[in-house]
Amino acid sequence: MSRLVRPWAGRFLDEGTAFGPGDSLLSEITGPLPKDQEFVLLMQGALQGQGKALCLHPYPKWEAALRPDRGGFPVRPRTGQEPKNDSEEIASQALGRMNEVLARVQELQEALDEPSETWPRLRAAWTRAQDEEDPRMAEIVRQARDLLPVVRNLEKRIRRVLRRHRELTPLDRVQEMDRASMVWLSRQPGKTVAERAGANQRILATVRQEDFNTLENRVFHSYLRLAADVAREWVRQHPNAQASNRYRAVDSYRKVCLSLARMLVGQSVGLAGPGATPNYVLMQDKGYRLVYDGWIKLLQRQKIEDDLWAWQAQAWTDFSVLAIVLALDELEESELVAQSPILWRDEAYTGRWFEQDRPLAVFWLRETGRVVEVQARPEAPGPLLTLARAHVALRITDPNRGDLPRRVAVWTPHAMQRFDLEQSAEDSLERVKQIQRFSSHEVLRNGLILAPAHGVSEAITKSHDNLRVNAIALGASGQTLADGLDALRAFARSEIYRGVT
Template sequence: MMRYSRPWNGQEISQEQAFRPDDCLISECTSLSEAGAHSVLMSNGSGTQQSYLLQHPYPKRPIEHSPLRSGFFTRPRAGKEKDATPEALEAFQRMNEVVARVQELQEALDEPSKLWSNLQASWDKAEQEDEPRMAEIVRQARDLEKPLKELKQRIRRVLRRQTELTSLDRVQEMDRSSMVWLSRQPGNTIAERAGSSQRIMAVVRKENFDTLENRVLHAYSDLAANVGKEWIREHTRARGSERYRQVENFIKLCISLSRDLRELGIGIATSDVTPNYVLMEDKGYRRVREAWEKLLRREDAKDELWKWQAETWTDFSVLLLVLSIFEMPDTELIAQSPILFNDEAVKGVWYKQDRPIAVFWLKSINRVVEVMARPDRPGTLMYLSRAHVALRVSDPSDPSAYPHRVAVWTPHALRKLDLLGASEGAFRRLYDLQRLPSQTERIKHGLILTPAHGEAQTEDIEQSGLLVHAISLDGSGAPLANGRRAIRAFLTRDIWG
């Protein structure tokens, strides 16, 4: 297995060396059984000649094997932020911002015909420092407010049978224990056995609210209120935003509901309960149970997102590219892949789509451009470039001309990349690929999209008809705004052929 600190590097890391926090954790192998923890970015060849380009996760511990990784800082834990290093806290915040941008795709998908314009509006808001990020508790505050209010008005109760002393004129049912009690009383008739109080043991039915579904409702309202308060503390500068008000009102609703449930004597469910019929079939209680389970899994989900940040960054970069082309003047979206958004990220990947994800017609220069991501069959040159995102550019007026590609690298590391060094390395990679014979492929230019770690920057190299442009950006605020402008500027250059 060959390991690389950067996807365009020709020099591999030796087997004795460990991946470090400033590496991209990329490797290449011919057998997945020896690869360790990984996700497959691309593959090439077939049968015994097949090669795989892999992305490895960031470790949960400072040192981990298979592959060897060392010196990594770990994710900050909820309630233990003071024990985390500033570097880890900043990395965690950047991760949350990028995840929020990708999750906004889910909301935009509510109107598929306006998908990219809706996503553009959401990202425009994210460029403002006082706009809070999307999170699971924000979605629940929006989607569950009405169901919770309805449940508050119809808290489910059951009638439970119990035996107690009951007036003779109110006795409706007796069980075995009641009959035994009655037989032991002195007297010949029932009235004599009832004594001066004229009461006997009988079965009565009484309302009880302490059911499993209500205990789950109680547990959810407490947990949602605490998660909401945590989100509010992180976004104190966003008091005037719609999301902030929505979460604030949801917290008040959860606290009020929790108080009512406590007054009715309802306990709190444990996290390992087995759902009953009501929790699975009643629409309101089912939605509460599903939301509760999502919040319970959030710590495990954060671990997964931390490990696979590089894959989420690719999702973010692909959306960024599509939006940037969508925003170009005199551009028309002519085809769009169906997009399936996952409830939870699978190894950092939030959505599934066919290839290409979008196809545009650039009217002014008469070019068709396709945005390709994680291709199944990338072609030899694209595989050798180690860029698993690309723009495929074709001229519809000349069917005999082969399309060319703009290679897009999305390197992610926990420490900032040297942009100038990155652009020089990627340029050398493209320059070497020009010498390889190919009848159907051409790679003419390259684009690098990498985290800015607080300050967006750009670097480029243009020689011998090749252009490599490196851009660093983040998921919110000025680094997002500056990065989007830099990508739009790159797209206006002579990269279309």
């Protein structure tokens, strides 16, 4: 296993050197796949009869991890936790970027409701995301909208039970006595009940008191605490959206949840554990059932985030592929002639929310007469993509001419630190130069890098003779998303119409 700093790198990490937060956590494997390493297979091809595989390793859940060695990484922040130092601030910013990428990818799920309008609907959602004053949809936003009246209603009718216990009670208030009370009374001095009650005229009797510490209220309390933490985290990640309805709704819901949680503490209601088995009330009472369902969804969100944190690079690749499809779909003469079925998962698996066949989309340029395929994680990448170590590509074919099909290698590297985009473009151009020495039934002369912007959008082009690499740093929301999509549209036009007179 040869560990790579970047997919286009000409050299590998030295033995004994750990991956760092500025690395892309990629490895190239020659021969059989190892069984003692954490990785997912991105692409598997062959070069001169020898099998080669491109693998991605997860970000560690802690600062360091083994198999392979990884060190110095930020730790995923706990839900609702405010950053207390520079390291936690870096982790909080990384979590915010991850959630924005996930929001863009998850908007595909709603767009799939109308298969014939998938890409226009997704484009409309991404256009809204470019306005930072219109924050992303999230589970806490839905709950702030749907569960606020439910929570308010439960506040008025919070369930209580009457529990029996024994205490010294005035004679005129005694209503019930059990065996232990009668034994106590029989042992007191005196012949009559009044004499045995003593000077205070009190005897040990069974009384009933209201008790709010039931399972359903403990679940309610746990939900309120978790919802307040998630809402605080969402609000912190959208400081520019304070004038939006979503921001006001979530912030208001946070305050309501905190207020009700304090009320439950005053009534001695404890907290339920995540594995609590629902009782009759939680299953049959509509209000408590909705709260329980909301609690489970937020708990699952935390579990899912652990997995998504580790496999952010996978989500980034899916986001990049969707951005490419949108850029091609916007060409005036483009017509979507084929699209692979997209299977949406209930839960992300190794950072991926959907599966699709290859290619994802095929466009026909009516006037130019070219066919453009968008390929992601190809099953048969061919020698050129195997050499390029690019698991995303464009394949451009001109059926009216006898030219060889040409590919554009698309690299979607992800790291916890921002790339030096200019240096990356120069290095990847060197990789493209090396590929020209290899004879093949296809042509690969151009490349595209899509890297996370980390708050600063940028676009760079490096060329040599008839070779070219475009490098674009884009974000998943706000101005960095708008600038990145503009740069991607410009690249698509220049590449698709290359050689057209």
